[in-house]
Amino acid sequence: MIKVSNLSKQYVERAAIDNISFEVESGEIVGFLGPNGAGKTTTLRMLTGYIPPTSGNASIGGHDVFSESIKARQKIGYMPENVPLYDDMRVREYLRFRAELKGLRGQEARQGVSEAIDLCGLKQIRRQMISSLSKGYRQRVGLADALVNNPELLILDEPTNGLDPNQIRRFRELIKQLGIRHTILISTHILSEVEMTCNRVIILNEGKIIANDKPKDLSRELRSANTISIEVKIPTETAQNLINAIPGIKKVTKEHQVEEWSHLTIRTEPGNDVRESIVHLANAQGWPLREIRTQYATLEDAFVEITQANTSNS
Amino acid sequence: MHAPKIIITIILLVIIIISIQKFLSGGTGLVILKKELKSIFYSPIAWVVMALVMLLNGFSFTAALEILRKADVDETLIGYTFSSTSFWLTYFFIFPVITMRLFSEEKKLGTIETLLTAPVQTIHLLLAKYIAALIFYFIIWLPSAMNFFLFRISSAENIDAIGSFFGAYVIISLVGIFNISIGCLASALTKNQLVAAMACFTFCMLHFLVGFILQDLPVPESWQSSLFYFSTVKHVEISISGLIDSRQFIYYLSFTILILSFTYNVLEYRKWKS
Numbered sequence: 001m002i003k004v005s006n007l008s009k010q011y012v013e014r015a016a017i018d019n020i021s022f023e024v025e026s027g028e029i030v031g032f033l034g035p036n037g038a039g040k041t042t043t044l045r046m047l048t049g050y051i052p053p054t055s056g057n058a059s060i061g062g063h064d065v066f067s068e069s070i071k072a073r074q075k076i077g078y079m080p081e082n083v084p085l086y087d088d089m090r091v092r093e094y095l096r097f098r099a100e101l102k103g104l105r106g107q108e109a110r111q112g113v114s115e116a117i118d119l120c121g122l123k124q125i126r127r128q129m130i131s132s133l134s135k136g137y138r139q140r141v142g143l144a145d146a147l148v149n150n151p152e153l154l155i156l157d158e159p160t161n162g163l164d165p166n167q168i169r170r171f172r173e174l175i176k177q178l179g180i181r182h183t184i185l186i187s188t189h190i191l192s193e194v195e196m197t198c199n200r201v202i203i204l205n206e207g208k209i210i211a212n213d214k215p216k217d218l219s220r221e222l223r224s225a226n227t228i229s230i231e232v233k234i235p236t237e238t239a240q241n242l243i244n245a246i247p248g249i250k251k252v253t254k255e256h257q258v259e260e261w262s263h264l265t266i267r268t269e270p271g272n273d274v275r276e277s278i279v280h281l282a283n284a285q286g287w288p289l290r291e292i293r294t295q296y297a298t299l300e301d302a303f304v305e306i307t308q309a310n311t312s313n314s
Numbered sequence: 315m316h317a318p319k320i321i322i323t324i325i326l327l328v329i330i331i332i333s334i335q336k337f338l339s340g341g342t343g344l345v346i347l348k349k350e351l352k353s354i355f356y357s358p359i360a361w362v363v364m365a366l367v368m369l370l371n372g373f374s375f376t377a378a379l380e381i382l383r384k385a386d387v388d389e390t391l392i393g394y395t396f397s398s399t400s401f402w403l404t405y406f407f408i409f410p411v412i413t414m415r416l417f418s419e420e421k422k423l424g425t426i427e428t429l430l431t432a433p434v435q436t437i438h439l440l441l442a443k444y445i446a447a448l449i450f451y452f453i454i455w456l457p458s459a460m461n462f463f464l465f466r467i468s469s470a471e472n473i474d475a476i477g478s479f480f481g482a483y484v485i486i487s488l489v490g491i492f493n494i495s496i497g498c499l500a501s502a503l504t505k506n507q508l509v510a511a512m513a514c515f516t517f518c519m520l521h522f523l524v525g526f527i528l529q530d531l532p533v534p535e536s537w538q539s540s541l542f543y544f545s546t547v548k549h550v551e552i553s554i555s556g557l558i559d560s561r562q563f564i565y566y567l568s569f570t571i572l573i574l575s576f577t578y579n580v581l582e583y584r585k586w587k588s
Contacts, residue, residue, distance in 0.1 A: 071433075076431070084427060088357065098432070101345050101433075105341075
């Protein structure tokens with residue numbers, strides 16, 4: 001659906017986007033992550049044909065976004081950051097205008113508008129002025145606008161920005177529901193959202209793609225994934241020495257000690273599960289062991305680790 | 315008419331016809347035009363402007379009648395109406411007011427992004443906005459024509475100045491066509507409506523008074539007399555006397571096309587930045 005190859009955007013003093021390539025297949029929901037200023041919005045604007053790339057190509061459904069801009073744009077429903085809307089129009093009037101702008105006429109337009117209104121839950125406010133809407137409703141009007149001509153691809157730039165937790169949850173449900181019919185590229189920095197809705201994550205930092213994977217795989221590769229924490233009732237030094245002797249263990253650190261119980265964090269080589277060996281050791285030594293657990297890395301850990309590692313390297 | 319003038323006129327007409335045809339094709343232009351007209355006439359600004367212009371027109375019409383009543387003069391009613399102070403006042407504030415919000419508001423709200431990422435060609439957007447402003451302009455001037463009709467019906471004496479009447483409205487239309495394109499350009503250049511209005515006002519006024527302003531400046535004599543040809547004051551004067559001159563058509567229409575093409579490039583400017 002989306003094909004980006006060697007795309008770059010050079011501003012006078014810096015490269016906003018530096019030679020990125022990625023593809024999005026039909027039917028995927030892809031999360032576009034990155035710290036502020038990483039180049040997410042710039043990339044999305046290039047995909048929608050709003051600004052041209054300095055070099056490289058991007059195509060939507062086989063149409064180049066620059067040379068066949070109109071055809072490419074017909075396939076996209078785009079919701080820009082901060083959802084710009086005309087304050088002096090009513091909700092349904094605005095959606096009708098947008099539908100006609102996107103080439104729908106008469107009955108078709110009416111149907112598109114009423115479907116978008118139903119889908120985004122705008123029925124009660126369809127006659128209200130846009131200027132009187134709350135942030136949450138403005139966001140939904142923006143989404144309804146993106147959906148109104150039933151495009152194959154939805155590009156949403158920080159759609160949950162400024163929503164309250166309930167609204168975010170509802171929005172997430174909506175995205176999941178839309179994912180059945182549409183390909184979705186969604187830029188955000190709310191990670192739980194990506195974890196729950198997206199099939200794939202692209203992480204962008206300082207204009208470069210630094211990760212492009214499934215959310216689960218992404219966190220599995222991390223350092224923090226290979227961490228086990230245990231609680232045993234023996235002096236910390238003894239435990240540290242004996243556990244260090246087990247093959248595949250990198251480091252044992254003491255977290256804290258409550259009465260006689262020592263809490264230890266054990267870091268292992270990637271892909272090496274040492275839990276069984278530790279239990280054997282405890283049994284052989286006769287240590288009372290009351291907790292042993294693997295720490296799962298969240299996407300948040302992955303995000304922080306990947307973006308910070310890259311920033312400090314450069 | 316000389317041969318070159320005919321050729322230039324034909325070229326201009328062809329350009330105008332092509333752009334109208336281009337505008338009508340695809341239909342998105344008409345959709346935007348409809349929306350623009352709606353937002354002009356749904357807002358109070360339109361009605362306030364129309365009311366004020368009617369008031370000023372009333373003043374200039376009454377003043378002209380007063381002059382005719384008092385003395386034996388050789389000018390027509392129309393000539394006096396369109397050279398009164400109230401008429402110039404209208405002329406100066408009307409263009410910035412009509413055009414200032416056209417593009418700058420879209421830029422400020424950010425809706426220019428949603429507009430231009432929809433399958434809309436920039437030329438359609440430009441022409442739709444321009445034509446909407448032009449229609450508003452014509453509607454503003456309609457009531458003033460009514461004054462003359464009413465006068466014709468109600469007065470016993472038949473003052474026949476049909477040439478003067480047509481001349482006046484032809485030059486008002488031409489000047490409007492040109493000055494609104496300047497307003498479009500000013501509005502496309504900034505997201506601040508006030509800056510757009512000031513820029514439009516300044517350029518319209520400079521163009522209007524170009525001959526007069528230069529009289530006070532250290533400019534060579536020969537320049538002054540040639541630059542006087544550009545001045546709108548001069549054109550209005552000629553036209554109101556009932557002489558409809560093809561040179562004015564060519565002048566205003568060709569400059570309008572030039573300014574609109576600048577505006578197009580300003581709107582497309584973001585695509586140049588590398």
